[in-house]
Amino acid sequence: MESEVVITSYSEALDVYRQKDLRQAQYDQADVLLEGVLVNLHGAAHRDRRRVENRLFRRETFVTYERELFPELTRKAIAPHQRAGSAELVSLGHELLLHLAVVVAGIDRPAGTAEETARLRGQVNLFIEALTMAQSTLDKDERRAAVAGGFTDWTEEFLAPSAARRRALLAEEGATGCPVPPDLLGTLLRHQDELGLSDGLIGRETAFFLLVAAHTSATAFVRTVHHMLEWLAEHPGSRELVHTDPFFVQRCVHETIRLNSSSTVGMRRAVEPVVLRSGRKIPAGAKVVIDLAAVNRDESAYGPTADEFDPYREIPAGVMPYGLSFAAGAHVCIGQDLAAGVVPTPGSDPDQHLFGLVALAVRELFRGEVSLDPADPPRADPTTTRRYWSRYPVRLGPRVTVDQESCLSSGRCVEADSTAFRFGPGELAEPSAQAGRLPEERLRRIAEDCPAAAIRLHGI
Numbered sequence: 001m002e003s004e005v006v007i008t009s010y011s012e013a014l015d016v017y018r019q020k021d022l023r024q025a026q027y028d029q030a031d032v033l034l035e036g037v038l039v040n041l042h043g044a045a046h047r048d049r050r051r052v053e054n055r056l057f058r059r060e061t062f063v064t065y066e067r068e069l070f071p072e073l074t075r076k077a078i079a080p081h082q083r084a085g086s087a088e089l090v091s092l093g094h095e096l097l098l099h100l101a102v103v104v105a106g107i108d109r110p111a112g113t114a115e116e117t118a119r120l121r122g123q124v125n126l127f128i129e130a131l132t133m134a135q136s137t138l139d140k141d142e143r144r145a146a147v148a149g150g151f152t153d154w155t156e157e158f159l160a161p162s163a164a165r166r167r168a169l170l171a172e173e174g175a176t177g178c179p180v181p182p183d184l185l186g187t188l189l190r191h192q193d194e195l196g197l198s199d200g201l202i203g204r205e206t207a208f209f210l211l212v213a214a215h216t217s218a219t220a221f222v223r224t225v226h227h228m229l230e231w232l233a234e235h236p237g238s239r240e241l242v243h244t245d246p247f248f249v250q251r252c253v254h255e256t257i258r259l260n261s262s263s264t265v266g267m268r269r270a271v272e273p274v275v276l277r278s279g280r281k282i283p284a285g286a287k288v289v290i291d292l293a294a295v296n297r298d299e300s301a302y303g304p305t306a307d308e309f310d311p312y313r314e315i316p317a318g319v320m321p322y323g324l325s326f327a328a329g330a331h332v333c334i335g336q337d338l339a340a341g342v343v344p345t346p347g348s349d350p351d352q353h354l355f356g357l358v359a360l361a362v363r364e365l366f367r368g369e370v371s372l373d374p375a376d377p378p379r380a381d382p383t384t385t386r387r388y389w390s391r392y393p394v395r396l397g398p399r400v401t402v403d404q405e406s407c408l409s410s411g412r413c414v415e416a417d418s419t420a421f422r423f424g425p426g427e428l429a430e431p432s433a434q435a436g437r438l439p440e441e442r443l444r445r446i447a448e449d450c451p452a453a454a455i456r457l458h459g460i
């Protein structure tokens with residue numbers, strides 16, 4: 001019988017991830033798409049490819065993504081839902097993160113139509129099944145065939161033209177100075193000969209990046225909103241922080257990722273016998289299962305309330321705020337800073353800081369008020385043993401604030417609707433929770449009637 005070692009403590013897990021004689025074993029069932037891709041490589045082959053790909057995943061690329069490219073894409077994807085007053089976050093999250101992931105992976109959508117995006121999304125949904133095949137409760141042979149079919153369609157429709165465009169740009173780069181976009185496909189094509197990559201492997205690698213970038217961040221987005229809504233219901237005094245403190249939102253993302261690693265376990269296999277620093281012996285050939293749910297709740301790292309969501313958690317130096325959900329060591333997630341930003345230090349400047357694309361998406365959603373729809377509660381996904389939502393409907397309303405510096409206490413808003421506005425300290429007007437539920441037109445009229453123009457409407 002196969003020997004298996006289960007790791008549940010933070011320090012042992014960190015040690016396991018850093019061991020050179022433990023190779024990746026997580027995706028042995030997913031090779032229809034993942035054969036030969038970065039995450040499955042070991043030793044020198046992994047190091048050489050990772051070195052090349054790391055050149056793309058540097059701070060300057062993330063700054064371009066987070067400050068220049070992503071804010072507008074995010075706003076565009078969320079705005080129609082804000083206007084409609086509701087959203088289903090599982091599908092919105094996947095749609096939004098797909099828009100961002102194609103930029104990172106280097107997949108063009110030349111038609112730019114909703115139908116084209118829907119086809120791409122269907123194919124990426126199939127790729128996601130490859131990643132989560134080990135946990136699938138469906139017929140695995142049938143699903144593998146479906147993934148392979150989706151990969152063929154995607155190669156013809158999306159990969160081949162995207163690669164052709166980048167090859168042409170690379171060929172002309174010196175002559176025209178026309179820049180090749182900063183994306184994975186362009187990087188792989190540039191180094192294709194140096195790394196000895198086949199066209200098929202470039203396709204699988206690009207598909208892998210596309211799917212991990214889109215899928216893991218989309219699930220983190222929905223789960224963060226879920227945790228925040230629950231936590232804010234218990235801490236109503238902190239509601240404003242969602243809108244005013246980007247570091248608070250980033251901490252919520254980190255806590256969410258800690259409590260919900262996208263895979264519940266990490267896996268490695270010993271290519272040689274290994275002795276951990278704790279003294280634990282792992283024989284050659286043994287499988288090592290890192291129980292991330294336990295590791296990320298290890299009280300010796302996260303304290304006695306490790307099981308709870310707490311954005312104010314004090315994290316000891318050297319411990320990751322998001323647990324080992326991005327792994328560690330050679331295979332540490334290459335998109336970690338892109339997804340979750342850089343861990344802030346005391347005095348970090350918000351104008352220079354990278355908050356990550358999940359926090360960016362969450363903050364954009366919370367430009368208005370977000371609340372659950374009592375008539376349509378969230379539902380868990382029954383097709384996987386991983387903890388996913390299949391539907392997460394929310395109501396989106398405008399957020400109303402009164403600029404206390406400008407308010408002249410005329411009381412016009414209170415007269416217009418005393419359920420939505422009231423007098424607060426110093427007889428200055430303030431909105432109640434009801435304000436965001438008024439019909440948009442009525443709200444606009446009340447705001448326009450304010451002689452001091454002190455009423456602000458956000459998220460509409």
Ligand code: HEM
Pocket residue numbers: 024026038039040050104209212213214216217220257261262266267324325326327330331332333334335336338339340
């Ligand atoms: C919340 C979001 C994310 C989570 C939780 C996450 C998690 C992980 C984990 C746990 C691994 C290591 C797997 C292992 O060694 O067993 C990993 C590797 C990887 N991730 Fe992420 N990831 C996220 C976002 C992203 C994004 C946005 C990208 C792409 C831009 C990305 C690209 C990759 C790649 C390419 C690897 C393989 C690295 C290697 O093997 O050297 N991930 N990720």
